Each structure stands twice: as C-alpha cells, then as structure tokens.
Amino acid sequence: MKRLACLLVLVGCSEDADPRPACLGDLPATCAPLYAPEFDQIYAQTLSKKCATSGGSCHGPAGDKGGLTFADADGSFAELTSEGRIVPGDPACSELVVRLDATGHAWSMPPGKPLSSGERCAIRTWIAQGAER
Secondary structure (H helix, E strand, O other): OHHHHHHHOOOOOOOOOOOOOOOOOOOOOOOOOOOOOOHHHHHHHHHHHHHOOOOOOOOOOOOOHHHOOOOOHHHHHHHHHHOOOOOOOOHHHOHHHHHHHOOOOOOOOOOOOOOOHHHHHHHHHHHHOOOOO
16 A cells, blocks of 8 residues: 555656655566667667657656756766666666656656557666666
C-alpha cells in the first residue's frame, strides 16, 4: 500500500512537488542497451534530444520541471546524482527509472511517447553499474 501511495503522487511534467518514489520491484535481469550505458552517451543520445529539446520540452531552456534542466552534460549529471533522482547501484529505486518505465500516468516521462526499451535499458544499466561519469 505504501508503494502505491508513493507512486500515485509522482508527477512527470507538472509543477507539483518532487516526490521520491517507492522501488519498482524486479526489473528485467537482462536487456539490450541501444548504446553504451555511459552517462555521456545517455546525455547525448537521449536526455539532450528527447528531454531537453523535443516539442514541449520539460527539461530544456524553456522549462525546468521538477528543478531539472538538461542544458549541459555536467549540470545534468550533477542534478541527477546530487538530488537523489538516481540511486547508484539500484535502478529499481531510482526516481528516474520509475518515471521512465511507467506509462500512461501524468508523471510518466517523457510525456506522450515513452523512450525505447534500448534507451531505458542503457539508463538502467548505467545506474546498476554505479552511475559513474
């Protein structure tokens, strides 16, 4: 019940408070990353293209939803790792993964069209490996 309550308060691209989600539970044991699961690749291939510059950008120059802006790789890494949005070594308990893996909710990211399974896999694998830069 606690997990459900935490998940219900998540808000993707709204002005609501930045929640800390409950853990997702079991994630797939294996997956196929679309690119190398390294932060610089994640930033270049996904975060900067789909979260910071695509139509209705939530985390770009026109918006910093949840206090998160993907304007540059260094700042993005700092915001993700210092604000508790990821839990190094534990993707299932990382807010970023919860929001990316959920679909059909107001708090799902990105709104409208989810990332590909390969993109989500690269992000989960990077976090599982310790979220190093």
